[in-house]
Amino acid sequence: MGSHKDLTDSDPSTSDASTSDSTTSDWTNSMDPLPTPSTQPGRDALAALLARPARALIALDFDGTLAPIVADPEQARAHPDALPALAALAPKVAAVAVITGRPADVAVRYGGFAGVPGLEHLVVLGHYGAERWDAVSGEVTAPDPHPGVEAVRAELPGLLEGSDAGQGTWIEDKGHALAVHTRRAADPQGTFDALREPLTDLATRNGLIVEPGRMVLELRPPGMDKGVALSEYVRELGAESVLYAGDDLGDLPAYTAIDKLRSDGTPGLLVCSGSEEVTELSERADIVVDGPEGVVRLLQTLANRTT
Numbered sequence: 120m121g122s123h124k125d126l127t128d129s130d131p132s133t134s135d136a137s138t139s140d141s142t143t144s145d146w147t148n149s150m151d152p153l154p155t156p157s158t159q160p161g162r163d164a165l166a167a168l169l170a171r172p173a174r175a176l177i178a179l180d181f182d183g184t185l186a187p188i189v190a191d192p193e194q195a196r197a198h199p200d201a202l203p204a205l206a207a208l209a210p211k212v213a214a215v216a217v218i219t220g221r222p223a224d225v226a227v228r229y230g231g232f233a234g235v236p237g238l239e240h241l242v243v244l245g246h247y248g249a250e251r252w253d254a255v256s257g258e259v260t261a262p263d264p265h266p267g268v269e270a271v272r273a274e275l276p277g278l279l280e281g282s283d284a285g286q287g288t289w290i291e292d293k294g295h296a297l298a299v300h301t302r303r304a305a306d307p308q309g310t311f312d313a314l315r316e317p318l319t320d321l322a323t324r325n326g327l328i329v330e331p332g333r334m335v336l337e338l339r340p341p342g343m344d345k346g347v348a349l350s351e352y353v354r355e356l357g358a359e360s361v362l363y364a365g366d367d368l369g370d371l372p373a374y375t376a377i378d379k380l381r382s383d384g385t386p387g388l389l390v391c392s393g394s395e396e397v398t399e400l401s402e403r404a405d406i407v408v409d410g411p412e413g414v415v416r417l418l419q420t421l422a423n424r425t426t
């Protein structure tokens with residue numbers, strides 16, 4: 120590993136699209152195409168990843184990135200082609216990690232990540248990095264529960280029942296956090312907007328923070344985010360390049376961590392899964408792909424392009 124690959128049609132620095140300032144990916148210029156990152160740091164990172172895949176970390180969010188968004192969070196599952204793509208790529212890179220807001224064991228179950236040949240070294244960082252599951256041991260390490268979660272668990276149903284804005288909402292009890300989903304309300308965005316302030320008050324009174332996401336407001340302990348989780352894992356691995364793919368506001372700290380890694384000399388590639396719902400992410404991405412389907416295609420193409 121470590122020899123430079125033929126980047127003839129995938130070398131971002133020589134691509135026709137290298138001067139584009141659009142975040143739209145170009146998948147059309149080869150039989151086995153890689154999209155052209157829209158920024159020079161993104162092109163540098165893709166080149167570094169292809170040149171030395173064995174030193175690269177591939178880090179991915181779960182919901183909306185590996186798993187299509189569905190109305191019922193308990194029915195979310197990895198895209199059917201995600202596991203084969205991850206299993207093909209993982210042996211060729213330094214590591215694959217899933218960094219998710221889900222509890223780690225839930226992501227492992229919904230992703231089908233345990234016991235998959237090729238994914239023997241997979242790491243799942245759950246609860247935004249507060250929890251960790253290692254495929255090697257099959258064990259989850261988790262922090263002590265935050266006392267505020269129990270208090271919120273007791274108060275939240277009453278708050279929602281006593282509020283018109285609570286109609287059609289669903290509480291996901293995540294153990295170390297509680298999430299209020301509005302996707303199945305009659306007016307998902309209106310309900311989300313109306314609940315934001317009372318839920319922020321409730322969280323603050325109990326020493327928690329509100330993590331907003333795609334039609335979800337999560338009340339969770341402070342002190343960890345996906346950016347911290349990603350930076351710490353990059354350091355642990357000694358990765359020389361990083362790809363991070365996400366779809367939601369909770370992924371922004373990971374994007375910021377990539378910016379910092381870049382400024383410190385570690386190339387990083389920002390991938391956004393889907394461009395419309397969370398423009399804060401797609402506007403910063405080097406590559407925008409068409410949801411989990413596009414993420415899987417990208418992983419498959421990277422697996423085909425690396426040895």
Ligand SMILES: O=P(O)(O)OC[C@H]1O[C@H](O[C@H]2O[C@H](CO)[C@@H](O)[C@H](O)[C@H]2O)[C@H](O)[C@@H](O)[C@@H]1O
Pocket residue numbers: 180181182183187188189190191192193195218219220221291293298300302332333334335337367369
């Ligand atoms: O960090 P992630 O892996 O992206 O997890 C973020 C949250 O994802 C889940 O909610 C989202 O997906 C649901 C299923 O598709 C969808 O119904 C919901 O509207 C989305 O917000 C999950 O339920 C949360 O616990 C995660 O924090």
